[in-house]
Amino acid sequence: MTCFYLIFILVSALLYQAFASEQVDLTKGFISLPLNRTYYHIQRPYDVPEAQRYSFIDGIHRCWVYSTDKPHTPTSKTKPRTEIAMHGYNYSSGVWQFEGYWYVPQGTSGFCIMQVFGASPPRATTLMLRVYNGSLTYYKGPVLVRDIYDKWFKLNVIHDVDAAKLKVYIDGDLKLEADGHGGTSHAFKCGVYAQDNDSYYMESRWKNIKVLRKCD
Ligand SMILES: *[C@@H]1O[C@H](CO)[C@@H](O)[C@H](O)[C@H]1NC(C)=O
Numbered sequence: 534m535t536c537f538y539l540i541f542i543l544v545s546a547l548l549y550q551a552f553a554s555e556q557v558d559l560t561k562g563f564i565s566l567p568l569n570r571t572y573y574h575i576q577r578p579y580d581v582p583e584a585q586r587y588s589f590i591d592g593i594h595r596c597w598v599y600s601t602d603k604p605h606t607p608t609s610k611t612k613p614r615t616e617i618a619m620h621g622y623n624y625s626s627g628v629w630q631f632e633g634y635w636y637v638p639q640g641t642s643g644f645c646i647m648q649v650f651g652a653s654p655p656r657a658t659t660l661m662l663r664v665y666n667g668s669l670t671y672y673k674g675p676v677l678v679r680d681i682y683d684k685w686f687k688l689n690v691i692h693d694v695d696a697a698k699l700k701v702y703i704d705g706d707l708k709l710e711a712d713g714h715g716g717t718s719h720a721f722k723c724g725v726y727a728q729d730n731d732s733y734y735m736e737s738r739w740k741n742i743k744v745l746r747k748c749d
Pocket residue numbers: 567568569570571
């Protein structure tokens with residue numbers, strides 16, 4: 534009797550585990566593409582050396598910027614940024630996915646941490662995930678996650694270009710379904726890009742970044 538009961542518990546646990554891991558494996562059916570500095574570059578204030586705004590130590594990318602910094606090119610009119618731009622993987626069709634773990638330290642606010650670049654003008658972006666006052670938001674709202682400071686979160690963004698649909702998952706939970714905004718070329722970017730009400734210091738950290746494409 535006891536033995537039967539133990540086997541029952543064991544089988545239930547295994548089934549639960551299989552179900553739970555299936556739930557969070559958002560990358561199933563996707564190919565993870567090679568990602569090294571051949572495929573991305575660091576956009577940073579044009580007048581400072583990269584090492585003063587970006588580091589990559591023990592697998593953690595750290596991007597920071599100050600509200601008083603210059604834009605990323607002398608001719609740009611945009612706010613300051615330090616972003617990892619996946620410009621080796623510009624895409625215009627198919628289903629693409631960005632996966633990564635992110636961390637935002639306390640005391641920073643008013644910036645974008647991840648974007649899907651490219652949209653029909655006058656828009657420049659199809660998706661922005663921003664930090665305002667301790668929350669992660671889709672553009673200025675709605676709020677997707679509260680109380681984010683000093684913690685790691687898993688992010689998956691799936692962009693179905695042909696259907697013009699995006700899905701945003703935090704720690705495996707679907708938090709947002711959004712429409713595409715047109716455009717002929719897209720790329721994933723992550724880091725810090727100042728927005729309205731930006732704090733003097735802005736920082737985000739990233740690890741295990743993957744760019745994936747759905748198998749045909
Ligand atoms: C980046 O990855 C590609 C594909 O795996 C490889 O061919 C290339 O040599 C790598 N470049 C560097 C700088 O490691």
